[in-house]
Amino acid sequence: MIGNVVSYVKRGKMEKKLLLIIPFLLFLIPITYSDSCNSACIKKGYGYGMCSSTCGSNLTIPGAADCPKFGQAVMVIGTESINKYENAESYESDDIEEQEWTWILRNLKTKASTYIRDTSDDTQHTGPIIGIKNNFLADTLSSTPNPAVKAGSKFCLPEEYLCIDFVSLTPNTYADYEISKTTVDLSSFNSSWSSKAAIYINSITDSNGLKLQTASWDFPVASDSTTDKIWIINNGSTYAGIYYEDSTNTKKLAGYINMNSDSIDQNIVDINYQNTKDTNIQIDLRNSFSTGNNLDLVLDILGEKGSASTNGNDDLTINLMHTASNDFQGFGTTSASAEDADLVWVSTNIGKKEVDLRTLYGIIIKNPKQNADSDKVQLQIPDDQVYANISLTGKSTLVLSSPIENETKVLGDIISEPMLASEVIGKQDYNVIYVGGPCANPLLEEYDEFPKCSSWNLNQGEAMIKLAKNGKNTAMLVAGTTAEDTRMASQFVKDKFPKVKLEGKTIILKKGNISKMIGETFDVDFSDYPYPFVQNGKLTNTLFVFGDKAKSDDTIGASDISSALMRITRNTIVPANKTEGVTGTASSSYNIPLGNNIGDDNYFNKLITISDVPTLRKGKVQLGGEDISIHDTVELYNSGPVIQTSLSSNDFAYGSDVVMELGQGRLRYYYVFDEEVDLKQISASKPLDVKFLNTELAITEVDTNKITTQSATEHFLNIGDVVKIDSDKIKLVDIGDTGEINIEANVSNNLTRKILQLGQRINIQGIDIKNINTYKPGSEEVSCCCTDLLSFLK
DSSP: OOOOEEEOOOTTOOOTTHHHHHHHHHHHHHHHSOHHHHHHHHHTTOSEEEEESSOOSSEEETTOTTGGGOOEEEEEEEEOOEEEEETTSBSSOSOGGGOSEEEEEEOTTOOBOOBOOOSSOGGGOBSOEEEEEEOOOBOSTTOSSSOOBOTTOEEEOGGGSEEEEEEEEEOOOEEEEEEEEEEEOOTTTOTTOTTEEEEEEEESSOTTOEEEOOTTSSEEOSOSOEESEEEEEEOSSSEEEEEEEOTTSOEEEEEEEEOOSTTOEEEEEEEOBTTBOTTSEEEEEESOSSSTTOOEEEEEEOOSSSGGGSTTSSOEEEEEEEOTTSOEEEETTSTTSOOGGGEEETTEEOTTOOSOEEOSSOOEEOOHHHHHTTTEEEEEEESSOOEEEEEEEEEEOOOOOOSSTTEEEOOSOOOOOOEEGGGOOOGGGSEEEEESOTTTOGGGGGOSSSOOGGGOOOOTTEEEEEEEEETTEEEEEEEESSHHHHHHHHHHHHHHTTTSOOOSSEEEEETTEEEEEEOOSOSOOGGGTTTTTEETTEEOSEEEEEOTTOOHHHHHHHHHHHHHHHHHHOEEOOOTTOOBOEEEEEEEEEEEETTOBTTSTTSSOSEEOTTTSTTSOEEEEEETTEEEEEEEEEEEGGGOOEEEOHHHHTOGGGTTOOEEEBOTTOEEEEEEEOSOBOGGGOOSSSOEEEEETTEEEEEEEEETTEEEEEEEEEEEEETTOEEEETTEEEEEEEEOTTSOEEEEEEETTEEEEEEEOTTOEEEETTEEEEEEEEEOOOGGGOEEEEEOGGGGGO
16 A cells, blocks of 8 residues: 655755665664564564555565554644635745745635636636646746756646656657758750859758659659759759759759749759658749849748648748849858848748757758858758657655655555657566557567568558567557557557457457457457556556657557556545545656647647546535535646747747747646535634645635635554654554544643544644545455565665
C-alpha cells in the first residue's frame, strides 16, 4: 500500500537535509514498526521487519503477534488557524508583488450549480465559483517570475497538481539546403554562357532532395526528375531557364518559363526529403522579369496540421535583384549586402536578423544577415512537419507526515513514459509494447513472430495487434498500415481491451473493428490481457516503445495505451465523501503544431477533467446532510498555452528554439459543484470539507466573493503511528471492522481517547481531526516482512 520513501520539498525550500534524513530513518525504523515482527526479523539477521499485506522482501515470517493489528487510515489533522480569502487575492502569498496565482471567488451565496463551460468569456460563468488562475504572463524567455518554457520544462498548478509539460520536439532529423546567387558554366547550351549569372538551389544532404515540377511550364524539356542541384537563369528576355544536374553529374535543361506578368506564380521544384514532399514545401517563381528587382523566389510552405496548414501562413520570400529582362545580380536591391527586405517571412522582413529563426513548419533559417551579406539563404529542413509533444501530467498523493522533516511516503503506481526504440537497452529484460510498424521501427525486425517492413501485407484501413516472445518476457505489437491505422489500433487497445472477449495471439482490425483473431502456440494470449504487463494489480517491468521514424499518431498511441493501463492499475481512494481519483501520477499527451494553442480543436480539451487526466477528482461531498456531486476541472482559458517560434511570436530572442508561452489567466483550476448547492449553510460548526488541489480545506464561512477556511494536512498512518504538531501528538491506536478509528490525542499534556466513525470530525482542544478513509485487511492477508538493512539504501 505504501510506496517508496522519497524526498518531498515544498516550493522555495532546499533539499540539503536529505542526506541527514536517511541515517536517522534507519535508527527510527525499529521504533516505528511493532517490536514483535521487527524483533523476529532482527533475530534472523535482517535489518528490520514490518507488517504488510504484500511482502516484496527476502523473507516472510508467519504468525507475528502484532501483524493482525495491521491497518492503515487516512486522517486530516489541523489546527484552528483561520485564513480569509477574497476574489483576486493571492492564493499562496500575502505579498501583492508575488501573486503568481490568484483566487477566483464569485457568486458564493447563489443557490445554484457551477457553470464554467464558456472557455473564452468568464463573465458567462455562473453559480458558486471557487478556483484559482495564473496571474503571471510568460511570453518571453526573460519574463518574471515565470518565463516561457523550452522543451524539458513545464508550467504547473500549485503543488504540481497538474503540469503542462513540454516534453520534446518531433521529429529531430534535418537536411541542409542552400539558395544562393552564383555563376555557372552553361557553355554547352550557349557558348556565351561560360559564366552565367544564376540562382542556385542545392540539396546538400540528400542527392534526391529536389523534385522538378515541369508539367505546367511554357516549354518543358525534362520530366519531373529528382536532383540535388538546380540553376535558374535569365535568357535575355522575360524567360527563366531552369537547369539541373542528373545522376551522372551532367547538366541538363529542364525547360523555360515566361515570367512576363506580375500575376505569374509558377512552381518549379518541390523539396523532396523523407515525409517532407509534394505540397509541403514548393519553391515558386513569382511576378515578372519585365521590371527590375520584381522577380521573387518563394518557398510556398503548407503543413499537414495546425497554423502551418493554412496557405500563406508560413511562406518565405527571397527578393531577387535583377535589371529588367536581364541577369540576376544578387538578393534585394544591393548585391552582397544584407537588407531587411532580402528575406521576408509572410509579411515580416527578416533579412538583417542575426540569429537562427524557425518557421511554423519547423524549418530553421540560419543567420539571415550573415548569409544575406553573401547573397545566400541557408535552411535546415525537417523530414516531416515539426510538433511540440505536450503532456498533461497530474499528481495526486496521500502523505505520511513524521517528525523527520521532508519525509513523505507516496501511494500509487507510476508508469514510465513512452520511449524511442533507439533508447531501449536490453529489450529482452522487459515486457515491451511497441506502437507503430516495422517500417518506422527497425527494432521489430529482430522478432521472428512480427512482420517485416518488406513483407507487410495489410491494406490501408487495417491494423495488427500481435503478441510475441521476448526472451522470458512478452512483446506486443500495435501497428497499422498508415499512421492513422496505428492510431486506430491503439484506440482499440485503449477503449476495448479488456472489455471485449478476446482470444489468440494475433488480432487483425479493419476500420476499427475485429476482422479476425488468430491463435498460435505461445504461453500467453489476449484473453489474459492485461497480464503479463499488469500482475498483482501493478504494472510489471513494462516499456512503451515507438520507432525513431514514427509519425505523431504513433507517439500519441503509445501514450493512450499507457494511460489505459494506468487506469487499470490505479489505486483508487474512496473516502467518506465518495471522491474518486488516482494516487500517483497520470498523463495524456498530444503533438501540437507550432503556432497553435494546446487547447485548439483536435488537441486537448479546453475543460480537462478526470476522463482526461485520472488524477483529477470527481465524486460527492456532504453539505447539510446531503450528498453534492463535485468534480475538478482544469480550464485552458482562451485555449491555454501557445506553442511559439521566433517568427510566429515576433520574438527573435527565441532563435531556432520552440517555446511554450502562457498568457495571464489562461491556466485555471476550479472546484465544480455539479448540482445545486446552498453554501450559505456553511458554518464554523458545520464546515464544508473539500480537497482543493492536493490541500484539505475546511470552508467555515462564505460571503459573495470571500471564503474563510481552516487549513489542515492529510496524513496516511499505520496502526501505532504518531503525528506530531509542535509538542502535541495524535496516535492511531486501532481500526475497527466498519472503518471507525481509535485515536489517542495528547494535547497540552492532556491525554484524550476517542473513537471516530468513518467521515466523522472532532475538535480536541483546538486540533481538528477527521477520519477520511481506512484500510484493514484480514489477519490472514498480513505477513511479517523482513528487509535487509542495506536494501533500504538501494
